[in-house]
Every structure is written in structure tokens, then in C-alpha cells.
Amino acid sequence: MLNRIYREFLAGITVAVVALPLALAFGVAATGTPEGALFGLYGAIFAGFFAALFGGTKGQVTGPTGPITVVATGVIAKFGIELALVVFIMAGIIQIALGLLRLGSYVKYIPHPVVSGFMNGIALIIILGQLQHVQDNILLVALTMAIIYLSDKWIKFMPSSLVGLIGGTILAVAIFPSLEGFAVSVPLLHQFFVSGSINFIGSIPQALPSLHFPPLTDPGLILTLLPSAVSIALLGAIDSLLTSVVMDNITGTRHDSNKELVGQGIGNIASGLFGGLAGAGATVRSVVNIRNGGRTALSACIHSVVLLILVLSFGNATAYIPMAALAGILIVTGISMFDRNSFKTIPTTPKSDVFVMLLTMVITVAVDLMVAVGIGIAISALLFAKEYGDRGVKVTKLDNISSLNGEDIKTINENASIFAIEGPIYFGSTDRIIDSIINSTDKQIIVLRLDGVQYIDGSGMMALHNLLEQLSSRGKKVIFSNIDGTVEQRIKNIDAVEPKQELRILPHKEAYNYILEHSRALACETKN
Known part of the structure; x- marks a missing residue:
């Protein structure tokens, strides 16, 4: 001691x-x-x-x-x-x-x-x-x-x-x-003490x-x-x-x-x-x-x-x-x-990080320290959101459904597109998700499987509702399938405040049954 x-x-x-x-x-x-x-x-x-x-x-x-x-x-x-x-x-x-x-x-x-x-x-x-x-x-x-x-x-x-x-x-x-x-004369500086x-x-x-x-x-x-x-x-x-x-x-x-x-x-x-x-x-x-x-x-x-x-x-x-x-x-x-x-590490550091570092340094000297920190954090957040939005979200179009027989799979593939979304749906990823879905299908029924989505922010909720409205205006039917409880509640909350088209949230088996029934109904109408 x-x-x-x-x-x-x-x-x-x-x-x-x-x-x-x-x-x-x-x-x-x-x-x-x-x-x-x-x-x-x-x-x-x-x-x-x-x-x-x-x-x-x-x-x-x-x-x-x-x-x-x-x-x-x-x-x-x-x-x-x-x-x-x-x-x-x-x-x-x-x-x-x-x-x-x-x-x-x-x-x-x-x-x-x-x-x-x-x-x-x-x-x-x-x-x-x-x-x-x-x-x-x-x-x-x-x-x-x-x-x-x-x-x-x-x-x-x-x-x-x-x-x-x-x-x-x-x-x-x-x-x-x-x-x-004691002083000396220096070129350009004249007399220098x-x-x-x-x-x-x-x-x-x-x-x-x-x-x-x-x-x-x-x-x-x-x-x-x-x-x-x-x-x-x-x-x-x-x-x-x-x-x-x-x-x-x-x-x-x-x-x-x-x-x-x-x-x-x-x-x-x-x-x-x-x-x-x-x-x-x-x-x-x-x-x-x-x-x-x-x-x-x-x-x-x-x-x-x-x-x-x-x-x-x-x-x-x-x-x-x-x-x-x-x-x-x-x-x-x-x-x-x-x-x-x-x-020293500028040649090997991501350009976005170098940009943030140099910008923060310049603003610190030229303007104000806290302004520099605020701008640096804001730009870093936006750059991260873009990078993570590009890489952190995966949208996959599903063609094979192992739980159904061959004839049902054929019917579903002819009439519907099924997309599995994995990763957070937030302001940095919404454009990628919407572009991946709207530009890659001409089917009448679209199923969005969200079992790989654990987080959605306000921008993500509005993006899904806007996607629903765009697809519905083209005569398409949209089904949200296998949604996490928290994500489902948030989507329902925003729908209650700003209702768009009919909101369908179903387990994936019920979603497939809906597609099959709708497809058979369309087939009957076509024959008649």
C-alpha cells in the first residue's frame, strides 16, 4: 500500500x-x-x-x-x-x-x-x-x-x-x-529581425x-x-x-x-x-x-x-x-x-476519407472548429449512407420455390415476380431498391419478401409506400411477405397516416396461394 x-x-x-x-x-x-x-x-x-x-x-x-x-x-x-x-x-x-x-x-x-x-x-x-x-x-x-x-x-x-x-x-x-x-536583409522580406x-x-x-x-x-x-x-x-x-x-x-x-x-x-x-x-x-x-x-x-x-x-x-x-x-x-x-x-496513408486511403479529413482541416483553420466538426460529421454520414446503401442492401429476384410443385411454380413465374430484400431499408438504400424492382419486371403481381429486413427508417417506409403507389397505378398488385414484426408495424403506422393503395401483408405461403388464385381467376376471365 x-x-x-x-x-x-x-x-x-x-x-x-x-x-x-x-x-x-x-x-x-x-x-x-x-x-x-x-x-x-x-x-x-x-x-x-x-x-x-x-x-x-x-x-x-x-x-x-x-x-x-x-x-x-x-x-x-x-x-x-x-x-x-x-x-x-x-x-x-x-x-x-x-x-x-x-x-x-x-x-x-x-x-x-x-x-x-x-x-x-x-x-x-x-x-x-x-x-x-x-x-x-x-x-x-x-x-x-x-x-x-x-x-x-x-x-x-x-x-x-x-x-x-x-x-x-x-x-x-x-x-x-x-x-x-540584430537583423539581416532577406530578398522579398527586406529587413528581417x-x-x-x-x-x-x-x-x-x-x-x-x-x-x-x-x-x-x-x-x-x-x-x-x-x-x-x-x-x-x-x-x-x-x-x-x-x-x-x-x-x-x-x-x-x-x-x-x-x-x-x-x-x-x-x-x-x-x-x-x-x-x-x-x-x-x-x-x-x-x-x-x-x-x-x-x-x-x-x-x-x-x-x-x-x-x-x-x-x-x-x-x-x-x-x-x-x-x-x-x-x-x-x-x-x-x-x-x-x-x-x-x-502518409493518403495514397491507400479511400478518397472519401481523404476529402473529409482535408475539408475538416481547412474549415477548422479558415472558419471555426465546431463548424468544421459539424460539417465533417455530416459529410461522413452522407458518404457512409451512400456507400452502405450501394453495398449493404441486396435485392434478389427469386425463380425457384422449393415448397411448391412444378406446375404451381410455372404458374407463379408466369404471373408474378418475387423479390427478396436483405439489409436495412433507409434513406441511403431506397433508390437502389426501387430501381431494382420497377425496372426488372412486367408481371402483374409483385411479391416483396422482407424477412431479411430488420430495420426500416422513415425514408424507407415512405419509399415502400411510394413504390406501392407507382406499381398500383400501372395495374399491378403488390404483396409484402414475411415481414419482421417491428418493420410490419412501422409500415402499418405510416399507412394509417397516409393510406395509398390496398396494403397486403401475408406470410409467404399465403402470398403464393393468392398468386395462384389470382392467376386462375385471370385465366378464367381470358377463356370467357
Whole structure:
């Protein structure tokens, strides 16, 4: 037991070291000012602590992430920090509602090309957001990135992002003051600063944060902020539950998606109340936690406590951290977020998936993240419906009926066409079914055997009724045979609301008897 607790403490301390530079960088990126460093730290502290305490994924670490930061940046730019905190609290409330309504399991139905596309788009946004710092001091940004990449290969006892933060800070304080203003002339770009002025974060308050009670009594304000809150809530849910799946694969356990959403919601409410950035399940920090022995909420809670201790004890140290170093960390983070496999596998991936991925990525960068996700899911659903409608439904014309004698079979084949339909009848398959039947028979009686149909939606029901009307208008008689109970009831329900021609639903033996009797009656009429 003591050994388990020791490992949890050790993992929590390690994750805090990993989270520190990322929290600083995401906070500054979200606000666009050095003061945002504390904003990001409070997000890691409070969202991280309460999401771990109430969440449903063992060992998962919550804090500011790239996707959340991108959306939060737009919210802060539009409404300011004070109202952004209200948005984070509202987002938390929405996430709790999603969890209580047990909607967490639906995230798994988001297609991979959509997830890949919006993650690639977010990565681009993060990188493009640092261009101002690159323009001001490209040398310090580049050196920070180089330190991160080299330390990732050669230094194993310390997170590479922290090594980059320390290295960039030392360079900014010790060497770069003598290089300030150094510029070169580059064709087309004219004068380009290699080492311009250096901006530092500055000291952060070494005090416990105070509660911010939001003005949630104004209905007009709530309606204004609601779209932004929904965006952060849904994005945070997607981000967190995707991380939960990664954690399941590593630990061999199963997370509780609905409980995780409730925990994320409580965490974001707490973060907003204490003046922090919204958060979500962070994959890298969670993996670091697991690999260092963290298996419970204890390690993630300890990570938050350690960050709070660092804020209270070493707040003045941030005065020497350069903004360019944080830009370097964010650019590396953005590069690591790219789904490289989505580009490597383009030659072998279905064109429809490539189209969805690229479209989602472009819309994420050019328009809006949630718009991109919505359009990506809608197009994926339509493409799937078309593909499944073409391949998932089989319409077969039956010629041999083993249960009847030869003379009866001959009579039925001369006067009727029997079609067996297998697969779901829904909006994506109706055209194929109708075309297969109408264009392949001139017989007077048509039997549709539906024993292979287990599902029919509203479009499918209307399609069958329209098919009945078209065939009846040509003087043909239609029989529905061997229908599943649920499918039969749905067809009867729509017929009761919008009656067409006579609705005949018979077991297949009775359907054959009807054909034989009708055929004999026609034969008698012809003789007379």
C-alpha cells in the first residue's frame, strides 16, 4: 500500500514538471499577453484537481490543451477574460448535463477522418499563432525548439519542454541582450529581425487565487455566451474521451465515459470560478503519468497540488521567462499534434476519407472548429449512407420455390415476380431498391419478401409506400411477405397516416396461394 502511494506521488510530481511549461504556454497563447501565464497555471491546477477527483478514467490528467486553447483564444478576444470565465463555467455545466444524460458513449461515433482533420487544423492554428514571436526573435524561438528536440533524444531524466523552457530562459538572460536588434536583409522580406527585442512574462502573484462568482442571472448574457460554451463543452468532451481511449489501451482498463464528462464539467466550473483556463484530458501528460506509475486519481491530484506550490513559492521566477521560448514550445507542440499518418496513408486511403479529413482541416483553420466538426460529421454520414446503401442492401429476384410443385411454380413465374430484400431499408438504400424492382419486371403481381429486413427508417417506409403507389397505378398488385414484426408495424403506422393503395401483408405461403388464385381467376376471365 505504501509503495503504491509512493509511486502515485512520484508520478504526480513528474507530471507537474511536464505540465508547467505547457500551462504557461497555453495560458499566454489564449490571452495574448504575458499575464496569461497565471491563467494557464490556474487551469491546470483547478481543472486538473477536480476532474481527477470526480472523473471516470484512471490516471488521466486534465489541463489546458491545444484544442481548448484555440477556442478559448477566440472567446477571450470576443468577450474578454471576465466573460470568458463565465463561458468556461457554462461549458462545465453543459458537460455535466451530457454525462448525466449518458451521452458520453456517442463520441466514439465521430469518424476518424473528422478527428484527424480538426486536430491537424488546430495544430496549424497553434503554429500560425506564434508567427509574431518568430518575426520578433526567430533565433531564440529556433534555439528553444532545437533544445527541445535534442533533449528529447539525449536527456531522459527531465521533460524536453521543461529543458527547452530553462534553456531558452538562460539564453534570453545571458546572451541575447547583446544580440538585441540584430537583423539581416532577406530578398522579398527586406529587413528581417534575427534577434529583436525580448519580451518576458513577468512575475506572477504568489498568493492563493480568489473566487470569481459569475453573473449568471442575466438571461440575455447567457444566450449570448451559450454558443461559445457549447463549443468548449463539446470540444472538451471529444478531447477528453479520445484521451480516455488511449488510456484504456495502455492500462487495459475501461473508462466510464459519462462519469468522465461529469468530472470534466466539475473541473471546468472550478477553473472558471478561480480564474483559470478551461481544460480537457491531456494525452501526453496522462501517458507520462501512467508510465511513471500513476494509476489512480491521486497522482493527477498531486500534480495539481505541486503546481500550486510552485506558483506560491516561485512566482517571481517567471519574470525571466521569455515569450519567444514559450512560442518555441508551442510550435513544437503544434508539430507533434499533426496526424502524420493521415498524410502518409493518403495514397491507400479511400478518397472519401481523404476529402473529409482535408475539408475538416481547412474549415477548422479558415472558419471555426465546431463548424468544421459539424460539417465533417455530416459529410461522413452522407458518404457512409451512400456507400452502405450501394453495398449493404441486396435485392434478389427469386425463380425457384422449393415448397411448391412444378406446375404451381410455372404458374407463379408466369404471373408474378418475387423479390427478396436483405439489409436495412433507409434513406441511403431506397433508390437502389426501387430501381431494382420497377425496372426488372412486367408481371402483374409483385411479391416483396422482407424477412431479411430488420430495420426500416422513415425514408424507407415512405419509399415502400411510394413504390406501392407507382406499381398500383400501372395495374399491378403488390404483396409484402414475411415481414419482421417491428418493420410490419412501422409500415402499418405510416399507412394509417397516409393510406395509398390496398396494403397486403401475408406470410409467404399465403402470398403464393393468392398468386395462384389470382392467376386462375385471370385465366378464367381470358377463356370467357
